[in-house]
Structure formats: structure tokens, C-alpha cells
């Protein structure tokens with residue numbers, strides 16, 4: 001029996017497939033949705049990122065009013081997928097995002113925001 005794939009396995013495998021669709025890797029826009037978006041360039045896939053983010057918001061608002069929470073999963077999957085296309089275009093991997101989240105682990109958002117404000121004030125010579 002094959003082991004259950006971890007979240008990281010699935011993201012890494014998808015990132016490999018997306019990378020294989022890059023124009024520099026010979027991705028075929030006739031045969032692949034990812035290759036088609038990558039060939040069109042950043043405006044095309046960034047537009048999709050914006051649209052999918054809006055769809056996540058709409059699904060969450062629906063769920064708040066008694067709609068199906070499963071729809072949020074569906075829309076977040078679309079959003080992550082299109083974000084991964086953007087990452088691939090810029091030579092980045094899901095592991096880079098995970099590393100950034102790991103770096104933030106244990107730092108309260110409130111603390112981090114206060115530190116950022118203090119640094120900005122210092123930078124402005126206040």
C-alpha cells in the first residue's frame with residue numbers, strides 16, 4: 001500500500017508539474033492550461049490570482065450565511081494553484097513560502113507590527 005501523501009508532497013509534486021510547463025522547459029500552450037497561462041505572461045496569471053482571491057471571499061461570505069463551507073476549500077485550491085503558477089514564473093517554490101511561514105513561527109502578529117512601526121519611525125529619523 002502506498003503511503004498517504006503529505007501536504008508538502010502534494011504541493012511539491014504540483015510545483016514540479018507547473019515548472020515542467022514553463023516556456024523555457026517547452027510547455028505546450030495547446031496541450032496545457034498551465035503552459036497557456038505562463039506563455040501569456042504575468043498579467044494573465046496575476047489576473048487569475050485576483051479573481052480566485054475574490055471567489056474565496058465570496059465563498060466564505062456564503063458559508064457565513066449558511067452556505068457550503070466545502071466551497072471555500074474548492075476556491076482556496078484554485079487560489080493556491082494560481083499562486084503556484086506565479087511562484088514558478090519567478091523561480092520560486094512552495095518550500096520558499098513555507099520557509100517564510102516557519103521564520104514567522106512564534107512571532108505574534110501584533111508584536112511584529114509594532115516592531116515594524118518602530119523601525120519605520122527610526123528610518124524616518126523620528
Ligand SMILES: N=c1c2ncn([C@@H]3O[C@H](COP(=O)(O)OP(=O)(O)OP(=O)(O)O)[C@@H](O)[C@H]3O)c2ncn1[C@@H]1O[C@H](COP(=O)(O)O)[C@@H](O)[C@H]1O
Pocket residue numbers: 014017018021031032033034035077078081
Ligand atoms: N490543480 C489544477 C487546477 N486547478 C484549477 N485548474 C484550472 O484552472 C482553470 C481556471 O479556473 P476557473 O474556475 O477560473 O475557470 P474558467 O473561468 O473557465 O477559466 P478562464 O477561462 O478564466 O481561464 C480551469 O480551467 C481549471 O481546470 C487547474 N488546472 C490544472 N491543475 C493541476 O495542474 C496540472 C497541470 O495541468 P495542465 O498544465 O493543464 O496539464 C494538472 O495535472 C493538475 O494537477
